[in-house]
Amino acid sequence: MNDTKLHLIGKPRRRVDGRAKVTGQTKFADDIMLPRMLHCKLLRSSVPHARIVRIDATRALAHPGVHLALTGKDFKVPYGILPVSQDEYPLEPTHVRFVGDPVAAVIARDELTAFEALDLIEVEYEPLRTFSTPEESLEHEDPRIHEYGNQGNIHKAVSLGFGDVEKAFAGADEVFEDTFFYQGNTHLAIEQHAAVAAKDPDGKLVLWSSTQVPHYVHRALARALEMRAAHIRVVAMPNGGGFGGKCDPFNHEIVVCKAALLLDRPVKICLTREEVFYCHRGRHPVLMRFKTGVKRDGTITGVHLKTVLDGGAYGSYGVVSTFYTGALQTLTYHIPTYKFEGCRVFTNKPPCGPKRGHGTPQGRFGQEVQLDKIAEKLAIDPAELRLRIVEKPDTLTANYLQVSTTGLAECIRRVVAASDWRNRFRKLPRGRGLGLACSSYMSGAGLPIYYNEMPHSGVQLKLDRSGGVAAFCGATEIGQGSDDVLVGCVAEILGIDPMDIRSVTGDTDLTPVDLGSYSSRVTLMMGNAAIQAAERAREFLAEGVSRKLEVPKGRLVFAERRVFDAEDPAKGVSFSEAVCLAEAIFGTLGTTGSYTPPKAVARFKGSGAGPSPTYSYSAAVVEVEVNASTGWIQVTRVWIAHDIGRALNPTLARGQVEGSVYMGLGEALMEEQEFRRLPKRLSHALVHKFPSILEYKSPTALDMPEVITELVEHPDPSGPFGAKEVGQGPLLPVMPAVANAVYDAIGVRIDEVPITPEKIIKALEAKAAGKPARYGPAHFPDVPWPETLQVPPPWEGGDGKAINAPPRPSKELARKSHAPEVVQS
Amino acid sequence: MTEQAHITLKVNNEPVEVSFAPYKTLLEVLREDLNLCGTKHGCELGECGACAVLLDDLPVLSCLVLAVECDGRRVTTIEGLVTDGRLHPLQEAFADLGAAQCGYCTPGFLITAKALLDEHSHPTRDQIREALAGNLCRCTGYQQIFEAVEAAIQSGAAGVEVERGPRSAGQEEA
Secondary structure (H helix, E strand, O other): OOHHHOOOOOOOOOOOOHHHHHOOOOOOHHHOOOOOOEEEEEEEOOOOOEEEEEEEOHHHHHOOOEEEEEEHHHOOOOEOOOOOOOOEOOOOOOEEOOOOOEEEEEEEOOHHHHHHHHOOOEEEEEEOOOOOOHHHHHHOOOOOOOOOOOEOOEEEEEEEEEOOHHHHHHOOOEEEEEEEEEOOOOOOOOOOOEEEEEEOOOOOEEEEEOOOOHHHHHHHHHHHOOOOHHHEEEEEOOOOOOOOOOOOOOHHHHHHHHHHHHHOOOEEEEOOHHHHHHHOOOOOOEEEEEEEEEOOOOOEEEEEEEEEEEOOOOOOOHHHHHHHHHHHHHHOEOOOOEEEEEEEEOOOOOOOOOOOOOOHHHHHHHHHHHHHHHHHHHOOOHHHHHHHHEOOOOEEOOOOOEEOOOOHHHHHHHHHHHOOHHHHOOOOOOOEEEEEEEEEEEOOOOOOOOOOOOOOEEEEEEEOOOOOEEEEEOOOOOOOOHHHHHHHHHHHHHOOOHHHEEEEEOEOOOOOOEOOOOOOOHHHHHHHHHHHHHHHHHHHHHHHHHHHHOOOHHHEEEEOOEEEEOOEEEEEEEHHHHHHHHHHHHOOEEEEEEEOOOOOOOOOOOOOOOOOOOEEEEEEEEEEEEOOOOOOEEEEEEEEEEEOOOOOOHHHHHHHHHHHHHHHHHHHHOOOOOEEEOOHHHOOOEEEOOOOOOOOOOOOOOOOOEEEEEEEOOOOOOOHHHOOOOOOHHHOOHHHHHHHHHHHHHOOEEOEEOOOHHHHHHHHHHHHOOOOOEEOOOOOOOOOOOOOEEOOOHHHOOOOOOOOOOOOOOOHHHHHOOOOOOOOO | OOOOEEEEEEEOOEEEEEEEOOOOEHHHHHHHHOOOOOOOOOOOOOOOOOOEEEEOOEEEEHHHOEHHHHOOOEEEOHHHOOEOOEOOHHHHHHHHOOOOOOOOOHHHHHHHHHHHHHHOOOOOHHHHHHHHOOOOOOOOOOHHHHHHHHHHHHOOHHHOOOOOOOOOOOOOOO
């Protein structure tokens, strides 16, 4: 498809839901008000780790205005997002694992009454040892936070080897070893999670929720409520921001469903901001050690990466997150041998999970900062070094990821030119600096969360005699513009205006499946499904018009709400007439389209995380000013180039890039999920240090620098109209680029995020005292790694399978599941 | 039940009488008792700016205002920015230029931006930044919001009066 044939795609325009959003008419979950609706509040554990000895809600139930009180005994079946981690209960019956873990629920006539009644619930806890850090969890096998996982409090430990890294290090001119720490942070979507459940008039269950994954919530509800899935309808309301924070099925969603079923009345819950901090599922704190061998010219001989993830109290996506800390390292630069070891431990803190970039920013931070150090030692410009070693297109990486198109080199050249890098890097006055970093990300996970061979996304179209078209898809609008992509693709193929199309999305009863708004999958997968459905519709219409006009189908053009002869544009019919002609021949018109990603090449256990139909690439240059006496860091400008394949709607694409830069700067400079021990006299509990928006610092309009965005567009054969992802990839280079810029400005290495003034001052003090000019971790804990799964890379004759026997599967939950262990996000 | 409070106020230029539990904030009364759900909440502690409305033409965080304090006063919400079926130039610019992604913080931004333009007809980029610094947006990175405010100024947003007299029928939005 060439540009000249496209009428809509690639041109900036108002998104289809733009009017609704600026008039406040977009309906979010908490905007649903139903007659006879009751309100739910959850009682959350006040202790970080304990057995529940006794729980009694009798007094709460007797409170005036209270209709129902629920506790753990009302739910028999655990659930969880991954088949291998079904470790949560809607209300925990016996064992609380963090401050904030829900143990009881009250449903009352209004929120205040429910809230008052929570105080009347009596809970007796028997405290257990609390684990606040991965080191503590690794050190003590007992008590176990969960009765499953590799061993003790290790949830998951993996070891994968692609070629012989020790030999690669022996053959290197220089070997670098660095330890980095990436602090955890949270999504902070401005919309607090809300859900409303009701029995519909037929007696079936409906849940309206702020979820990114209605399909997975549907499955979790059927399981946890032991109900027929066909009698449950999940409607994903537009999300007031997601960023991965609404990708798990949540306690509150299941609790309001149960309550609505029992009471036969609508039940609503809207979490407080504090509770949203407890739901979390945000960025894992990751400690990592990078060992990299290089030749004098910068060629990498091998990389050995070890990561330890602080998982918090539940599994969530954690098994996948663990693999993601090491999966995508090989996409940007050629790495001939690679070893990755990752370990996720449980701690008594809110569960970590998928936040924008899922598991990838941490490893990417270490890799890009270490490359900056390597470039300096080898006296090669960091941009030049990267250009020498970028991975080539149409390459299978050491860990069997298929790179198809890559615009990374062009991204680097663009930001280097735009920032005047060659004249300014290492040449700015002290206190000012530039830093560069790159990255790559998936355009959709190649595997679903539960193993199956069905499509990942489906679109149905209904064509009306009026000329209107309805487009149905399970995709969820979380602000990223998925409705606009759906409508835009259909409008382009059918030659009509986006406003002629009604989109119906995110409804498990009405729309064909889409797996959800995660892993940057929607544009590519839903977009391809939409194109297929629209092309099938166009075929019907072309037949009708061709017969009427006596023009061969191949000569018909669909544009400007008309279907006409390419050789005689005056000869044609209106779009609505085309529908009527086709309907007279074929009956009422409806088509379907679906998309299933190509099968991954890799066949080893653990290969489920990483494969994608195609990968986006980004490069960023960040400019900073650092005050040496206060440590204050001001980011003054960011240049970012993103290989998007094709921008379907450049206005939205630019917004995704700038929003990613913004979120990356927050992570780089200020955002952190911190915990503290209360004083001994106040229970000594491990509590969230600041579960409020005021104290959890995020960048404001005053903090945000100018961002210069360049979209690199070379259409990718697997994407709709050539599009790749844009929602997550551009976040990844920002944090390491800031760290590298700080070094350029002031000559100290901050090997962890967030990079705060305090850490800069400490690094400057270390430098002044003759110690290494850095701030960051030195120690990496001892981890009982499993036997390394040996997978020879393609260039050593490998076929994607491991050559040694896979390690014994862990007992417990994994054995109960028939699904393969490695799943995707 | 608690005894109800009762007030009379003008919301979006329409006189309104409302009874509600006296502990309720203006935010809660707008959303729950007057069904004006365009005003959002992100923290209910005055931290995020999502609940901004105009109270006697000045921007306030409605989560920090008790509704009983609003007797006899004028409130403008996002629903009041559309006049005679026409979007306010700020709304047009926000929709056209990508300033609304998820749309959740958008009503608060629009109200705050309107208050800014009511006070300064041609604010600089720095004045816009400053005025909007109390509204958090997690989607956009703010840049397209600044650009939309500037574009709205170019199209004459500063002169637009939202609380006009009787509406004439038949006018459509641009």
